[in-house]
Amino acid sequence: MVPTPITVRVPAKVNLHLAVGDTRADGYHELATVFQALSLTDEVTVRSGEPGIDVHGEGADSVPTGSGNLAWKAVRVLAERCGRDPDAPGVQVSIHKGIPVAGGMAGGSADAAATLFALNALWRLELGRDELADLAGRLGSDVPFALQGGTALGTGRGERLVPVLARHTYHWVIALDRHGLETPDVYRELDRLRQSSAGGNGADGVEPVLEALASGDPRELALLLGNDLQAAAVSLRPGLRRTLRAGVEAGALAGVVSGSGPTCAFLCEDADSAVRVAAELSGAGVCRTVRVAQGPVHGARFAGEDRTD
Numbered sequence: 355m356v357p358t359p360i361t362v363r364v365p366a367k368v369n370l371h372l373a374v375g376d377t378r379a380d381g382y383h384e385l386a387t388v389f390q391a392l393s394l395t396d397e398v399t400v401r402s403g404e405p406g407i408d409v410h411g412e413g414a415d416s417v418p419t420g421s422g423n424l425a426w427k428a429v430r431v432l433a434e435r436c437g438r439d440p441d442a443p444g445v446q447v448s449i450h451k452g453i454p455v456a457g458g459m460a461g462g463s464a465d466a467a468a469t470l471f472a473l474n475a476l477w478r479l480e481l482g483r484d485e486l487a488d489l490a491g492r493l494g495s496d497v498p499f500a501l502q503g504g505t506a507l508g509t510g511r512g513e514r515l516v517p518v519l520a521r522h523t524y525h526w527v528i529a530l531d532r533h534g535l536e537t538p539d540v541y542r543e544l545d546r547l548r549q550s551s552a553g554g555n556g557a558d559g560v561e562p563v564l565e566a567l568a569s570g571d572p573r574e575l576a577l578l579l580g581n582d583l584q585a586a587a588v589s590l591r592p593g594l595r596r597t598l599r600a601g602v603e604a605g606a607l608a609g610v611v612s613g614s615g616p617t618c619a620f621l622c623e624d625a626d627s628a629v630r631v632a633a634e635l636s637g638a639g640v641c642r643t644v645r646v647a648q649g650p651v652h653g654a655r656f657a658g659e660d661r662t663d
């Protein structure tokens with residue numbers, strides 16, 4: 355019997371708060387971040403067959419289809435874990451991108467998380483959440499959060515997660531840039547700015563952000579959005595300054611560069627406001643396109659499962 359193809363939907367993330375600490379001995383920076391999963395999603399389908407990976411949707415041209423794809427690394431890691439040949443795993447992976455590529459929203463990490471989740475079912479491995487999260491952490495700092503979703507505090511490289519209570523639904527407008535930014539370049543620029551003491555710490559402590567999330571008031575949260583990588587992203591892409599200003603002028607409560615950028619995320623008062631901000635921002639000529647999104651949403655789950663948040 356050929357097992358049914360399995361499709362998993364997985365969310366993008368925005369960092370509500372991202373404090374970048376010192377570089378560790380392993381070359382990673384120590385992070386304290388608050389992630390929120392947003393309703394911009396990729397869909398990953400796995401089926402038994404000739405090994406291979408295909409990618410569709412927006413930005414698919416710039417995504418590797420071979421061993422460089424993070425989803426394929428997930429196939430190999432899980433194959434090794436369960437005693438299959440990682441060079442001949444007998445699985446095909448199809449990715450449909452809805453998350454901007456190289457946009458600071460962890461699209462590649464999301465695909466890796468979705469692949470782990472889907473293969474766990476296809477291969478009937480019955481690995482628990484903790485074991486999947488452990489494998490996810492080996493694949494990349496943002497992969498465990500894509501599995502978990504919701505809102506969470508991340509420490510270490512961002513992979514050590516504690517869920518954060520956020521009952522309110524937040525309404526976002528997401529401004530996508532014409533070209534991506536590579537995450538390592540942005541960290542290098544931050545290090546350079548800090549050496550010349552121009553890169554100061556933009557993000558303060560995490561506790562006020564957690565309190566604002568508990569209060570559920572988007573205006574409180576808006577005052578606290580912060581990202582230490584923002585100065586570096588803006589330094590590499592000065593036009594982002596104009597995008598951030600335009601979002602606030604269009605009526606958003608606040609804007610922040612998402613992760614390593616160049617995507618900008620604007621927090622809005624409510625759903626109607628988000629639609630108005632999106633319309634105005636798309637006419638302002640400061641970005642390639644805009645999307646409306648809500649958060650928090652679930653982490654990786656089978657397509658077709660109802661949202662309960």
Ligand code: ATP
Binds near residue numbers: 417425456463466614
């Ligand atoms: P992050 O915020 O996790 O650092 P990002 O959201 O800025 O990453 P991604 O969309 O994950 O960026 O892509 C980063 C790079 O990874 C791209 O240049 C792309 O070539 C490569 N990549 C590998 N696998 C994937 C994938 N499945 N989807 C998108 N990009 C991928």
